Amino acid sequence: MRIAMIGTGYVGLVSGACLADFGHNVICVDKEWNKIAALNAGQMPIWEPGLDSLVAANVAAERLAFTTDLAAAIENADAVFIAVGTPARRGDGHADLSYVYAAAEEIARALTRPAVIVTKSTVPVGTGDEIARILRANNAPDGTSVASNPEFLREGAAIRDFKIPDRIVVGAEDDRAREVLHEVYRPLFLNKAPILFTGRRTAELIKYAANAFLATKISFINEVADLCEAVGADVQEVARGIGLDNRIGPKFLHAGPGYGGSCFPKDTLALLQTAEAADVPMRIVGSVVAVNDERKVRMAERVREALGGSLQGKKVAVLGLTFKPNTDDMRDAPSLALIAGLQQQGARVAAFDPVGIDHARSLLPGVEFADDSYSVVDGADALVLVTEWDEFRALDLRRVAETMNGNVLVDFRNITNAEDALAAGLSYFAVGRKPII
Ligand code: NAD
Numbered sequence: 001m002r003i004a005m006i007g008t009g010y011v012g013l014v015s016g017a018c019l020a021d022f023g024h025n026v027i028c029v030d031k032e033w034n035k036i037a038a039l040n041a042g043q044m045p046i047w048e049p050g051l052d053s054l055v056a057a058n059v060a061a062e063r064l065a066f067t068t069d070l071a072a073a074i075e076n077a078d079a080v081f082i083a084v085g086t087p088a089r090r091g092d093g094h095a096d097l098s099y100v101y102a103a104a105e106e107i108a109r110a111l112t113r114p115a116v117i118v119t120k121s122t123v124p125v126g127t128g129d130e131i132a133r134i135l136r137a138n139n140a141p142d143g144t145s146v147a148s149n150p151e152f153l154r155e156g157a158a159i160r161d162f163k164i165p166d167r168i169v170v171g172a173e174d175d176r177a178r179e180v181l182h183e184v185y186r187p188l189f190l191n192k193a194p195i196l197f198t199g200r201r202t203a204e205l206i207k208y209a210a211n212a213f214l215a216t217k218i219s220f221i222n223e224v225a226d227l228c229e230a231v232g233a234d235v236q237e238v239a240r241g242i243g244l245d246n247r248i249g250p251k252f253l254h255a256g257p258g259y260g261g262s263c264f265p266k267d268t269l270a271l272l273q274t275a276e277a278a279d280v281p282m283r284i285v286g287s288v289v290a291v292n293d294e295r296k297v298r299m300a301e302r303v304r305e306a307l308g309g310s311l312q313g314k315k316v317a318v319l320g321l322t323f324k325p326n327t328d329d330m331r332d333a334p335s336l337a338l339i340a341g342l343q344q345q346g347a348r349v350a351a352f353d354p355v356g357i358d359h360a361r362s363l364l365p366g367v368e369f370a371d372d373s374y375s376v377v378d379g380a381d382a383l384v385l386v387t388e389w390d391e392f393r394a395l396d397l398r399r400v401a402e403t404m405n406g407n408v409l410v411d412f413r414n415i416t417n418a419e420d421a422l423a424a425g426l427s428y429f430a431v432g433r434k435p436i437i
Pocket of ligand 1: 007008009010011012029031032035070083085086099102103106120121122123151155262263
């Protein structure tokens with residue numbers, strides 16, 4: 001198959017490289033010339049484990065190329081994927097579809113023969129219908145069709161998720177679209193990955209329902225964590241105790257500082273907008289969003305309380321800035337709200353992240369960035385663990401305690417052993433467990 005991927009970000013680049021690895025011919029397009037220039041020079045614009053070698057191998061095999069020229073990329077394409085951003089619109093939280101519609105218009109104008117236009121971006125129900133309208137209005141060739149193929153990969157494990165997915169969802173309204181997408185995903189089909197063919201609107205909604213459900217699990221266990229703290233129970237054990245029930249499952253039951261990232265916050269808001277427009281109350285999702293928003297703001301208070309009630313003049317060291325480990329993505333990271341809250345209350349903040357500092361710099365004015373996990377705690381009154389990078393799980397806590405000025409460790413990811421912290425002379429504050437002082 002000849003495939004064009006419009007948008008070469010976290011999803012477009014990984015999807016393009018994996019589809020090329022399946023044996024298809026893929027051209028990835030982006031408007032940002034510096035991204036394309038970097039890729040053509042063999043440099044990855046994002047940090048994703050295994051991506052550089054996957055891209056290099058497929059470029060060398062001449063199955064993968066990068067360009068800013070959309071018209072040239074789609075000239076002979078059987079399938080044109082749209083993988084541009086759909087951020088939350090400021091003010092109302094509706095998905096901003098301007099990038100999707102602009103791409104659809106450009107595609108319509110440049111197509112010289114029919115192709116299947118596939119929305120990989122996360123888009124609200126009915127967007128496929130609007131794309132079809134835009135294609136018709138801009139005289140796309142007859143026989144051009146529109147399908148929805150939402151993406152479920154997770155940053156940090158994106159290549160594995162794309163190649164060994166739990167399922168592939170294809171929403172299509174015509175046989176041609178189903179045939180082309182069947183062919184695109186044939187290697188996964190052969191590997192017995194479940195492929196679900198649905199109507200286009202259903203596929204669009206599956207993506208939002210999936211993300212809203214995962215966000216619900218997180219907000220749920222976070223509320224249980226609060227209750228654990230109040231009644232002297234341990235949320236780690238509660239999560240294990242409920243997660244071993246197959247009907248519940250152990251994943252997404254980790255209490256923490258609230259969910260963030262490039263998907264859950266915006267997708268839950270967009271789903272609420274869809275529900276409102278359809279006049280269907282979604283009270284559970286509304287509560288999930290409210291619980292998470294409040295939680296993110298409260299995290300700075302927890303640090304203040306751990307420090308005895310005031311942050312004024314205190315130095316707080318933050319470990320982990322990205323919204324989760326193994327990515328450089330800072331979009332809606334919990335660290336942003338936390339650090340802003342600490343600074344507002346008079347704290348001086350130093351921070352370290354294994355790969356996120358370049359992206360974090362412009363988002364976190366006034367923060368001192370350190371070179372490693374130990375220099376960041378130099379003279380700190382408190383150490384706050386925000387992202388569970390593997391290297392933070394094995395911190396030498398004695399060395400940390402010796403380098404610090406104070407002795408407060410706030411672990412928002414419950415990755416530290418409480419006894420080790422105590423043995424190192426630290427006061428340990430976790431989530432959903434008794435503090436050990
Ligand atoms: P991103 O911001 O990393 O990438 C989008 C890219 O599209 C940018 O490089 C941008 O320059 C480019 N672009 C915008 N308009 C363009 C146009 N007209 N022509 C060519 N390029 C254009 O975004 P992302 O994280 O890859 O997300 C893309 C979509 O996938 C979103 O809808 C998101 O919700 C969804 N999604 C993301 C993830 C994730 O983990 N990041 C997972 C599943 C689904």
